Amino acid sequence: MSDSHQPINASQERLASARSGYVMLVVFLGLLAAIVTAVASLAGGDPGPATVLTFLAFILPAVVLQVLIASGFYMIQPNQAAAITLFGSYRGTDRTAGLRWVWPWMGKTKISVRSNNVVSEKLKVNDLRGNPIEIATQVVWRVADTAQALYDVDDYKAFVNVQIESAVRSIGSRYAYDDVEDAEITLRGSHAEVNAQLRGELIERLRVAGLTVDECGLTHLAYAPEIAGAMLRRQQAEAVIGARRKLVEGAVSMVEMALAQLSEKNVVELDDERRAAMVSNLMVVLCGEREAQPVVNAGTLYS
CATH class of the missing domain: 1.20.5 (Single alpha-helices involved in coiled-coils or other helix-helix interfaces)
Known part of the structure; x- marks a missing residue:
């Protein structure tokens, strides 16, 4: 796709500066043990005012720190990613599976990067010769750039469905349904060529949303009932x-x-x-x- 078709403010995925959650879990548990020990020692004796002040000076920041640490944990499943933002600004994407941690004031938006399968509805299209035909397709797509999928389109899943319909209509009108002499590419007789053209068309259309197409093919092809x-x-x-x-x-x-x-x-x-x-x-x-x-x-x- 030429640069003229790319949005001026197109986002681009980059690596987020997230940390392993297991290290922060050890810190969290160690701090929790210190709080429990302090509370137990205070409850077991007859503390004076100075001891109480010292306890409060330790326990209050420790509890606040516990809350902050706990708020930063998040889990990433296999073939899942998390987009990290700071006050509305995109800071990167974390694709490392497992327990992860970032500063609690950073936002975390999870997104699946697994393959998705879509079977379109039957569409009525006029082929190259003007004959009305019914056509449907099956598309396997996935998220390639999480930043574009989340921030360059409003709803990337709805965007996929709309673009599939547009691409199928375009391909259906580009070729004739059939040619008995096999002198040209047709929808019925040239499956490999038509499927390759459809995949290329979809890749071009979905690139703006950071999506790619792994496989596609026609699942239904027939003349309209009236003819x-x-x-x-x-x-x-x-x-x-x-x-x-x-x-x-x-x-x-x-x-x-x-x-x-x-x-x-x-x-x-x-x-x-x-x-x-x-x-x-x-x-x-x-x-x-x-x-x-x-x-x-x-x-x-x-x-």
Whole structure:
């Protein structure tokens, strides 16, 4: 995609400065043990005013620190990420699975980077020749750039559905449904080419949202009900014409070969009239739908 199609304020994923949560968990537990020990020692004796003041000077900051540490923990599952923000400013993405920790005043937005499968609804589209067809597709997509997915579009999942529909309509109108002569790329006869074009179209459309397409393909392709009967009869007629054409081409080549071999081996001398009669008989035998019935000629060709 050219730079002119990229948003001016496009976000870009970068690594966040998050820490291992297990280290901070040890600190949290150690501080908790110190608080419990201090409370137990204070409760077990007869503390004076100085001891109470010392206890309060320690316990209050310790409790506040405990709350701050506890607020910074978060968990990342496999194939999951967390976008870190500071007062609305994107600070990076953490993709390390396990218990993680950041400063509690930083925001954490989790996002899945697993593959998603979408099967679109059946859409009615006019193909290259203007025939109404029904078409649907299956798409496997995933988040490639978490920053773009979260901050460059409002709802990236809804964005995917809309772009799939637009891409399917574009591809459906770009090619004809069928071509009996196989002279061009068609929706029905060129699955690999059409699927590759559809995937490229989707990748271009979804790049702005930081998404990519791993696989896609048409799951439903048919003429619209209002013309399905007429198009079926046309396909049948075209198939019959194509079969007849192949049959005649083969019969002509066989007649040419028979006449050439008869003349080459001097089996029989044929004038133009006899040659024409033999050609007619051979064409009847080779092109007829029923078996030919032999006729014994007791006379001559001219009687």
